[in-house]
Amino acid sequence: xxxxxxxxxxxLIPFAASPVIYLTGRLSVLRQGTGLWLARWFTLIVYxxxxxxxxxxxxxxxxxxxxxxxxxxxxxxxxxxxxFLAVTVWLLSTLVTIFSFPYIRxxxxxxxxxxxxxxLSATMIGLGCTRDLFNxxxxxxxxxxxxxxxVAFYHHQKGALEATVKYLVQSAVGSIMxxxxxxxxxxxxxxxxxxxxxxxxxDSGLFGLAAGALFVVGxxxxxxxxxxxxxxxxxxxxxxxxxxxxxxxVVIESGLVALLRALGTLSQASPAWGALLLGFGAINIxxxxxxxxxxxxxxxxxxxxxxxxVGYMLLGFxxxxxxxxxxGAEGGFYHLFNHALMKGLAFLAVGxxxxxxxxxxxxxxxxxxxxxxxxxxxxxxxxxxxSIALLALGGLPPLAGFVSKWQxxxxxxxxxxxxxxxxxxxxxxxxxxxxxYYAPLINRMYRNQPSEVVQAGQPIAVxxxxxxLILTLAIVAIGFFPGWMVPLNASAASSLLMAFGFR
Amino acid sequence: MFYLPNIVLVVVLALLGxxxxxxxxxxxxxxxxxxxxxxxxxxxxxxVLAGKLASQIDVGQSIALTVIVAxxxxxxxxxxxxxxxxxxxxxxxxxxxxxxRR
Numbered sequence: 368x369x370x371x372x373x374x375x376x377x378x379l380i381p382f383a384a385s386p387v388i389y390l391t392g393r394l395s396v397l398r399q400g401t402g403l404w405l406a407r408w409f410t411l412i413v414y415x416x417x418x419x420x421x422x423x424x425x426x427x428x429x430x431x432x433x434x435x436x437x438x439x440x441x442x443x444x445x446x447x448x449x450x451f452l453a454v455t456v457w458l459l460s461t462l463v464t465i466f467s468f469p470y471i472r473x474x475x476x477x478x479x480x481x482x483x484x485x486x487l488s489a490t491m492i493g494l495g496c497t498r499d500l501f502n503x504x505x506x507x508x509x510x511x512x513x514x515x516x517x518v519a520f521y522h523h524q525k526g527a528l529e530a531t532v533k534y535l536v537q538s539a540v541g542s543i544m545x546x547x548x549x550x551x552x553x554x555x556x557x558x559x560x561x562x563x564x565x566x567x568x569x570d571s572g573l574f575g576l577a578a579g580a581l582f583v584v585g586x587x588x589x590x591x592x593x594x595x596x597x598x599x600x601x602x603x604x605x606x607x608x609x610x611x612x613x614x615x616x617v618v619i620e621s622g623l624v625a626l627l628r629a630l631g632t633l634s635q636a637s638p639a640w641g642a643l644l645l646g647f648g649a650i651n652i653x654x655x656x657x658x659x660x661x662x663x664x665x666x667x668x669x670x671x672x673x674x675x676x677v678g679y680m681l682l683g684f685x686x687x688x689x690x691x692x693x694x695g696a697e698g699g700f701y702h703l704f705n706h707a708l709m710k711g712l713a714f715l716a717v718g719x720x721x722x723x724x725x726x727x728x729x730x731x732x733x734x735x736x737x738x739x740x741x742x743x744x745x746x747x748x749x750x751x752x753x754s755i756a757l758l759a760l761g762g763l764p765p766l767a768g769f770v771s772k773w774q775x776x777x778x779x780x781x782x783x784x785x786x787x788x789x790x791x792x793x794x795x796x797x798x799x800x801x802x803x804y805y806a807p808l809i810n811r812m813y814r815n816q817p818s819e820v821v822q823a824g825q826p827i828a829v830x831x832x833x834x835x836l837i838l839t840l841a842i843v844a845i846g847f848f849p850g851w852m853v854p855l856n857a858s859a860a861s862s863l864l865m866a867f868g869f870r
Numbered sequence: 871m872f873y874l875p876n877i878v879l880v881v882v883l884a885l886l887g888x889x890x891x892x893x894x895x896x897x898x899x900x901x902x903x904x905x906x907x908x909x910x911x912x913x914x915x916x917x918v919l920a921g922k923l924a925s926q927i928d929v930g931q932s933i934a935l936t937v938i939v940a941x942x943x944x945x946x947x948x949x950x951x952x953x954x955x956x957x958x959x960x961x962x963x964x965x966x967x968x969x970x971r972r
Contacts, residue, residue, distance in 0.1 A: 501933050508940045515947050519954075528955050529967040532899065535951065539906050539944055540893065546913035546937060547886070553930070554920035 370427040370434040373420035374445050377453065378493055380420075381485035384413040388485070392478020403477060407468055410481045414461040414488075421457055425450055429854055433862075445496040447858030451700055452495035452617075452624055454855060455707045459616050460488040462834035463609040466715050469828035470609060470722055480520060480607070487513040487613065491621045500549055500559045500632060504542065507625050511538050511589065514618055518606045524731055530601035537598045541588030545629075548581030552632060564632040565868065575636025582629040583643065589622030593650040596674050600658075603670035604733065608718025611666060615673045615714060616707035623680060623703070630688075631866030641689030644681045649790055651678030652797045659804050665717050665734045668804055669710065672760060675801060676706050682794055683775040687860070690782050691869035696860035698774030701852060705767040705845065709759045712838035716753035719831045720746070727825040739808060741817030745824060750812045752835040757805040759842050762798045767845040772798060878919045885912030899952045899962045903945060910941045 368376075388406050395402025424445060427434055433446040445453070464484060471477050490513060494506035515538075519531040553559055555574050556567035568575050584595070591599045599619075603611045630640045655675025662668035683699025686692050721734050723746065743750035759766035772794075779791040845852060889909025896902050914934045921930015952962060959966050 501936075505936060505940065508944075512940075512943055512947060515944075519951060522954050523958070525958050525969060528951060528958060529969060531951055532948075532955070532964070532967060535944070535948055536893065536902060536906070539948075540890070540909070543886070543889075543906075543909050543913050546910075547916055549933075550913070550916035550920035553917070554923040557924035557926060559929075 368420065368423045370424060371436045373423040373427070374434055374436045374443060374496065375438075376420040377417055377424065378443075378489055380413055380417050381489035381492075384409070385482045385486040385489075388413075389478055389482035392481060396478060406478050406481050410485060411461070411464050413485055414457070414464055417457060421453060425454065425855075429858055441502060442498050443493070443496050444498040447855075447860070447862040448624060448627075449492075449495035451704070451855055451859035452621060453492045455620070455704050456488050456491045456495075456617050459707050459711050460484060460613060462711065462837060463612055463715070465830055466612075466718065466834045467607070467609040468830045470718060470726070470831060471607060474520075475523075476520070480517070483513055483517050484609075484613075487517065487618075491617060494621050494625055497628070498561050500552060500561060500564070500629065502559075503561075503625055503628055504545055504549060507545070507586075507589075507622070508542055510618065510621060511542065514610075514614060517610045518602045518614070520607050520610065521605070521731060524605070526601075526733075527605040530598070530605040534598040534602040537588050537595070541585040541595075543585075544581045545585035548578045548585060548629070551578040551581070561628060561632055561866075565635050565866075568633055569635040571636050575633050579630060579633045579637065579640060582626060582633075583647075586622050586626035586629065587647075590619050590626060590677060591651070591674050592647045592677075593654045593674070596651075596654070599674060600662075600667045600670040603673065603714075604664060604666040608666075608714055608721060611670075611718070612711040612714035615670065616711040619673065619677060620680070620703050620707065623677065623684075627684060627863060628866070631863070634688075634867040638689070641685045641687070643685075644688065645685035645787075645790060648678040648681030648685055649793060651675060651681060652794055653678075656797050656800050656804075659801070662804070663736055665720075665736055665739065665808070666714070667733075668736070668808075669713050669717065672801065672804070673706075673710055675797070676702070676710065676760065679772060679775055679794065680706070682790070683778060684863070686775070686778045686782065686787070687864060687869075688867050691864060691867070692778045692781055693857075693860055693864060694774055694781060695778035696863045697853075697856045698771055698778050700856045700859045700863075701774055701849075702768075702771035704852060704856070705759070705771045705842070708838055708842055708845070709756050709768055712752060712835065712842065713756035713760065715831075715838065716749050716756060716835055719749045719827050719835060720753075722831060723749075723824045723827045724820050736808065736811065738818060738820045739811050740815040740821065742812045742821050744817050745821055746827060748832055749827060749835060752839045754809045754812065755839050755842055757809060759846070761802045761805045765843070765846045767842040770846060770849040875919060875923060878915060882912045882916045882919065885909065885915065897963050897965055899955060899964055900949075902964065903948045903952065906948070907941070907945060910937070913937065 392406035428450045436443040490510040497503045521527040588595045652675050659668050659671035680699045683695045686695030759768035762768045762772045889905050892905030917934045918930045921927045
């Protein structure tokens with residue numbers, strides 16, 4: 368297969384499938400038939416069908432370099448960074464689709480869920496391979512709109528509506544800020560091409576700084592940079608568990624990739640962007656951990672832990688952007704990938720408990736920490752998967768989370784600057800602090816007597832356990848063989864460093 | 871002083887300020903959506919102005935048109951949410967939306 372055509376297919380398949388899935392599902396609902404299985408399995412087939420073009424593209428990008436695709440005046444380019452994001456998104460969303468079969472079954476508007484899921488994945492893949500600043504905004508906004516709709520999926524619940532309002536208003540103001548930033552850059556450079564802008568923005572003084580500030584605030588809402596994170600715990604805890612996994616695992620990370628692309632255009636306007644990200648990283652880690660410590664609700668706790676984990680990625684990227692250390696960028700991307708696996712697994716495992724304890728009984732109550740008492744006695748596999756995910760998030764050695772955090776810390780130490788060393792020590796200590804809320808959960812599951820809720824629980828469906836099993840194996844395997852991911856991380860890191868003028 | 875780009879720039883900043891102010895002080899969800907819309911109108915003007923300054927007014931205009939489409943979708947989603955909220959909560963006051971705290 369030709370590489371350009373593979374890129375076209377990778378974007379076209381999910382976008383074309385989305386309305387087909389909706390119509391299939393809607394028709395069967397209208398006829399009160401049982402045709403919804405067709406929509407479900409078609410979604411999975413769509414994802415599996417995207418695997419082949421993705422594989423072709425992967426081979427091509429890793430061996431020969433970026434792939435260009437011209438559609439009219441718009442040029443899409445898949446480089447290492449775009450490929451990295453596409454692989455992460457594809458992997459997680461395929462597993463989320465399988466997970467959702469039993470989880471969403473019987474909900475009202477099930478067909479809309481399956482129609483929006485491929486659209487969300489496609490917007491994120493497109494966001495990774497854009498070459499034009501305004502095009503980047505279009506993909507970003509499309510991703511935001513799809514995710515608003517998915518967060519509001521349980522639209523009969525007050526909590527979900529409230530969370531969506533908070534998310535929508537903050538995010539919409541953020542995208543207005545980005546538009547103003549784009550106008551500044553466009554007025555100054557007369558072009559929107561990401562690769563032509565950087566030299567034209569050199570010595571732009573206030574213009575460049577203002578545009579950068581607007582980008583950081585605008586994309587920062589989606590990434591949950593510390594003072595802009597308030598929508599995140601609400602939205603992540605009220606969405607269906609599969610969508611929580613997607614939001615936490617890939618949507619905020621796509622925002623981060625978009626920010627890196629946008630700041631890449633301003634790399635010659637100021638050298639301070641890396642330091643800015645380092646500062647936000649430290650604040651994010653601290654606030655995320657402190658807020659997670661006091662949560663009673665499991666999904667809210669995991670949501671705050673996402674705020675902290677984004678902080679680690681920001682540290683890695685900040686080191687790479689300020690000092691051109693390749694390890695920093697590789698570690699940042701590695702952590703991004705591992706976070707998609709770990710947080711994906713954590714949210715899916717919590718979703719499995721929600722399914723067994725509440726959803727099969729027709730209740731949509733949130734899962735409290737105390738509901739997990741003694742869960743390992745009745746649900747050994749799910750409890751084990753959740754424990755692995757939590758320990759990996761805390762950064763315990765033989766698991767995936769340790770490898771990537773370690774690489775980020777090593778990158779920071781390579782610079783040999785004292786303030787940065789203190790920052791790394793601070794991040795390391797925070798990693799220990801984070802065990803303060805991960806470990807009690809595991810303790811509860813394994814050492815307490817089963818709670819009444821657990822004793823009355825239903826069995827967990829096989830299709831829910833399958834993605835949990837795959838993700839658990841992946842986290843353990845990456846922990847033992849960290850070298851597997853290196854080609855993908857290295858090519859993503861080299862496109863980032865190239866954007867910031869270090870290669 | 872009174873040449874066109876300066877005047878447009880003032881209007882852009884004014885629209886942005888009015889929109890954000892409206893979002894910050896309103897308690898009614900519909901008014902918040904209106905505030906968002908006012909702020910976005912500022913962004914359209916900014917994009918067209920940028921196109922003019924870059925002497926590529928056609929690009930600026932086509933970008934602004936795309937933004938109008940995207941922004942309309944956001945407004946539709948927000949208003950649909952407002953309808954649902956009015957049905958569930960019986961009010962459009964955002965201060966009633968305070969169940970998820972901490």
